[in-house]
Amino acid sequence: MRYPEIDPGFFVRNRQKLVSLLPDNAAVLVVSNDEMPDSGDETHPFHQNPDLFHLTGIDQEQTLLLLCPNHSNPECREQLFIVRTNPTIEIWNGYKYTTEHAAHVSGIRNVRWRDDFEPALKEVMAEAGTLYMGLDEDWKCSFEVEKQTQRFCRKIRQQFPLHQLGRLAPVMRELRLRKEPVEIDLIRKAVGITARAFDRVLHSIRPGMVEYEAEAEITYEFIRSGASGHAFSPIAASGKDTCVLHYIKNDKICKDGDLLLLDFGCRYANYHSDISRTIPVNGHFTPRQRQVYEACHRIYTEAKRHYLPGMTINKLNRIVHKLMEKELIGLGLFTAEDVADNNGDALPLIRKYYMHNIGHFLGLDTHDVGNREVVFEPGMIVTCEPGIYIADEGIGVRIETDMLVADSPIDLGAEIPSGTDEIEKNINSK
Ligand SMILES: [Mn+2]
Known part of the structure; x- marks a missing residue:
């Protein structure tokens, strides 16, 4: 194992919470992710279904929770099915x-081999009554490849046409939005590893x-620290590609x-x-780079103060748009008159230089459960990532950290240098 065992009590409580949110005669089936074929006899690295x-x-393929x-x-109330190993495996x-x-890892007493699943x-x-199953309900997702859960849904519809199927996604969203202390500790650990990589x-x-x-330095630190790898394809974008939001070629x-x-x-x-x-690649920001960076950093610093209970991502977006309007005018990218000419609506002008959410x-x-209208509560973790991208000048700046929502919001990446002077000093300290 790359990480110390997680307290099984955490998983026991999660199942108790889940059951408390469902009607009395409900059943739940949660299916592990597939091992995804690469080519030949290779598979992509396995990533467990987060709900499971x-x-x-349980961090293993071909696992089922029923x-x-x-x-x-009583034997049917909580069952886990795992793949039966054999000498070849x-x-x-x-x-x-x-x-x-x-059974020890999950706190589930009745663990059986997967071959026993059908009769169970x-x-x-x-x-x-209703069988609850979880499909990805992120409206931005559209994959051609079917997931194991989708195949199970179809099979079960066919096998039990008179039963009702229920949506597990809204229930899991409730469970996963607010992080327990054990989860906050693990995310802190992940952020700490990321800090060392930087x-x-x-x-x-x-x-x-x-x-x-640069990517290799990051990968080295991740692996030697016990991370299973990158959470997403890392972006290392220099020059004009700092303005390409999801640049992952990393080959220049x-x-x-x-920058x-x-x-x-x-x-x-x-x-x-x-x-x-x-x-800055050479250790020093040019005056213009510094100007753009510091504008973005002021927005970053101000936005972080608003990760408060009662906030939403959409409300934060509106706060940031106001800050952005002022800073982009300050950078000479458009004028207050341009805004007035647009009936006072700065957003279309801002969108040319800042295209994403806060x-x-x-x-x-990485893009965890929860949409832009979810009302923040203590224990939720939300990123803060303003950016200013001036394609004409080949200057793109993004500064991002992970915020723990609280009455005094906590920046989990507070130790990672972010100011211009701090960054220059650390580059030069080699
Ligand atoms: Mn992000």
Whole structure:
């Protein structure tokens, strides 16, 4: 294991909360993610279905959780199914959970082999009203490849046409939005690893370095610190590509006088961090770069104060748009008259230089559950990431950290240098 065991009590409480939010005769089926084929006999690195991890802590493919809390047979109330290992798997792939180990990790007493699932499902369905299953309900997602949960939904519709299926996603959203202390600790750990990775870049950056060398410094620190890798494809964008929001080619030489924009995070114990910093390749901001950076940094500093209970991402967006209007006018990108000519609406003018939202929820996914209208509560973690992108000048700046919502909002990345002087000092301290 790359991370110390998580208290099984956390997963037990998550299942209790889930059950308390469902009607009496409900059943729940949560299916692990697929092992995704690459080519030949290779698969992509396995990433557990976040819902299944949140409810069981089981980090292994082909796992199924089946709940039916009011079933007359106590054995049917909480069951976990795991893949049955065999000598071939042991020789070629090594250790898989034993039923005892999976029971210990998850706190589920009744752990069975996956071969026993079909009859167990029939026994559960004999008493279940609605069966709840989770599909991705992020409206921005559209993948051609079907997930294992979707295949199960179809199969179950066919096998049990008179049963009702229910949407688990809104319920899991409730569970995953507010982070428990154990989750906050894990995200803090992920942010700490990310901070050290940034430090490595600060100490290695120089003109002539290729963007992927910066990426390699980050990857090195992630892996040696026990992260399972990057939380998302890392962005190491220099020069004009600082203005390409999701640039991931990372294959250009960083030139003297250019900026390097890094947007990166690790996955530690399945929890994600998401940090952005923009640094001068030669160690010194040009006057114009400094001007743009400091405008973005003022917005960053002010926006962080608003990660308060009662806020929403949309409300934060409106606050940031006001700040952005003032700063972009200050940078000479448009004028107050231009805004007046547009009936006082600065947004279309701002959008040319700042195209994204101020942030997103963070947790077991980088873009975690929760939309822009969710009202912030203590324990939620939301990114803060203003950016100013001036394509004509080849200057793009993004500064991002991960905020814990509280009456005094907590910046989980507070230790990571973000001011211009602080960054220059750290680059030069090598
Ligand atoms: Mn982000």
